[in-house]
Amino acid sequence: MARYNRKGAKQALRSVVRTTGRTVRTHEGGAGFERDARSELFLLAVANFVSQRTFYEDGADRDDRFAALVRGLAVSDPEWTAGLLGWLRGEGNMRTASVVGAAEYVKARLDAGASDGPSNRAVVGSVLRRPDEPGELLGYWTQTYGRAVPKPVKRGIADAVRHLYHGKALLKYDTASKGYRFGDVLNLVHAAPDPAKPWQGELFRYALDRRHHPDTAVPPAGSDVLRAHRELMALPVAERRSVLLAPDGAERLAAAGVTWEALAGWLQGPMDKAAWEAVIPSMGAMALIRNLRNFDEAGVSDEVAARVAARISDPAEVARSRQFPFRYLAAYQHAPSLRWAYPLETALGHSLANVPSLKGRSLILVDRSGSMWSPLSERSRLNRADAAAVFGAALALRAERADLVQFGTGSTDVMYRKGESVLKVLERFGDLGGTNTAEAVRRHYRGHDRVLIVTDEQAHYSRHGDPTGQVPARVPVYTWNLAGYRAGHAPSGSANRHAFGGLSDAAFRMVALLEAGRDADWPWM
Template sequence: MARFNTRATTARTTSPVASTGVLAPTHEGGRGHLRDARSELFLLAVANFVSQQSFYESGADRDDRFATLVRGLAVEDPEWTAGLLGWLRGEGGLRTASLVGAAEYVKARLDAGAADGPANRAVIASVLLRPDEPGELLGYWTSRYGRNVPKPVKRGIADAVRRLYSGRALLKYDTASKGYRFGDILNLVHAAPDPAKPWQGELFRYALDRRHHPDTAVPPPGNSVLSAHRALMALPVKERRRAVLHAPDGAERLAAAGLTWEALAGWLQGPMDKRAWEAVIPSMGPMALVRNLRNFDAAGVSDEVAARVAAKISDPEVVAASRQFPFRYLAAHRHAPSLRWSYPLERALGHSLANVPALGGRTLILVDRSGSMWAPLSDRSRLNRADAAAIFGTALAVRADDADLVQFGSHSAPVAYRTEESVLKVLARFGDLGGTRTTEAVRRHYRGHDRVLIVTDEQSAHHRDGGPTEQIPAQVPVYTWNLAGYRTGHGPSGTAHRHVFGGLTDAAFRMVPLLEAGRSADWPWQRG
């Protein structure tokens, strides 16, 4: 009689976020499960906006825990840690955490005298993807460790400078508000021009002149952007509106001169009126457009221009390329001043969730709406983890073949939806439900589903019947999406059909179908 080779036999799959078997209480007193250091760092990194307080941890405590984990793993497991940091800045879209992590990685390895693993220089360069980031990294390093910058840090920054510095970058990011100007960075890291960019030597000299001799600095004659910018700056202030904004080619001149919307008001030395916005809108990026919808309406931009803005911000390819988190569009939708932006933002939000998996069979989706989930995502954000969880949970539900969508806190209740409805309409049906009684919600609503997904911060309250994942039969997959990165989880993970993911990214979305196809999932930067 066959015992193992049967049609019911399934492969034992694993996922990367793994618990250790050590128990510790959650912040709400439930039975929590500690994770290994790599898993703890990953979940914290994808949920950490750096220096931002969460419900249960101060910003300083989170930052200390993040830095401690990075420093330890930089020495113990440099290959994995370097991969995490590069992925965070690239596909993960988390800028500050990756910059801080790279600095702490190099500091730890220099202190330990470690010579194995990826080069420190390469790790620094891997997280610098925007022209203002060399200055950001230097600002962090010198504020934490003083002005003695080690050679690997300098060389990594120099590599990024050669890759990133251009005339447009200089005009956009080399501003007086920065502690480290482009010229300061060039003086410090001694970056040689890229041999493949013969114009870069003159650009570097101009950046140095702008910093040290601004009154006499002359842009390189061969750089069309800097020359066009200089021509605009030479116009008398009183003539600028008439000469540019009232001209048929005004928008093209502003774009050719690299004049951003932030710089335009200063150049005009006056208000951003209808003509000013309509002239600069064609050269604005999608998220700059989204952030300024209220300003467009206040200035009275025409319906024709507004239609072009709406088309751009809701274009699926533009949304995918911008790699913005869904809650950015939710924030814009909530604060957009007029109805003409509502539908484009609704479409953009839907496009940002395009890679949420379409699940077959029956699925139970539990969305945490407890008090701890209502803390803002960051000090500058009006949005919170509760709404981020509801957006994601709803997107999963409307794409699934057959899903029960439930919100939970101190009590729980189904959330009605139709598969053709937009995520935003369903979001309005969620509420604030108090405590975190995850186990009770699972026990009440699980009815033989093929899988269970829980979107939460994992800080469940004590329950005499055990943790949330213990309520589900062992052969049924339970997927937890962790949105806060606290140290303890509400159940074991990494194997035996119990998996935890962090962050609302495409990498996390891909893991459910992978695991259900009987394939083990690896860290997103290590997939084959």
């Protein structure tokens, strides 16, 4: 027999988001495909903004499903779950979901008496990467499980505190609005200073004094930033605006760790042109983007605006900020003046750096049905429909040849020209009502080399069944899920049928692996 051992025979590629073979119902009542627990958790985790409702699930139901999946897998598959949580906080850039997940991981393993796999302490430490996150984790634990905090949680937080707590962190994050101040965290976890940081012992003592005796707390003499901050705070209110106008005003604010959020309170007056121009040099890229309207309303100069534009569109800044592409889209949609349009468009392009250049002919379908129009979170002005369109348009523009289609109840082609900006193409998308994915695939597939569907997978119409069944089995179909609901719209994980998830471009790398003839593993493995 020479049926399999032939030159050019292709291996059966596998990807990580897999269905079990059992059918379930979508939220719309259509036919759905059950995913295994790891796949369900991964898709939910990369789209879960914690406590935020979606079109089909309220925040509490979504959080309960997330917690239950983490607890189950923490016991049955601790190494995989620990890897997911560390990646989620790092490259996945999902801050709250990873912190909640780490707490649930520890709780489940303590309840089960489990001792195999990565330690609880290490998992807690792996998700705490910003100075306010130790307090966030303690807040979640005590609200959910009471004030008795187990030793692994305390030790993991103590490990994180040693590399997260420093002078500027104290000034930025140790505010009266926090339930757990730095001093509270230190009291609870008894973190010892890092031996390699001789100044940290005094800093810890100051954080405790600041919490319990704020009127008499004295900054450590060895901390330049805390000393400079105290000097600025001691200035009479009437003299403070003169600092902004001095030649070294911006440098003094930066050296004292004065953030834009704190500056108005220090001035005890409005954030006018002088205030913004003094603090802009020390602001991070995303803080600049969030304040573009404020800059215009204050009338910052064209020279300063040009420096802001250069910062927010710099590829290194975009990479360092690790923001999702849709953040730049939201800023573009709400930018007050045209002088920000091109920098934001450029930044969006940099944030999509991992979009592959697909060879041959591609069919790219973007879900614009009603359920896609709910906001990504209660704090976001952007919806999944536009996030989907950004990714779909980017794929089409980079591909060798592509047909770009939007679908809902019906479907239409979206016209574009090579070299156009993603944002210009986005203007041609509309609102298309219900969800008839299978009909859209059946109508537009014309011998393409691959099909990519960007969707929440919540199809109602089932006249043609599995949407991917409209494509020959030899042709790969990639589903990119943006919502993380339980049921998939098609089988996935093998046989040229693959699903990915999330609002970053991490899934693009998996597409590239499969196109190169390699199995696609979890991003952290």
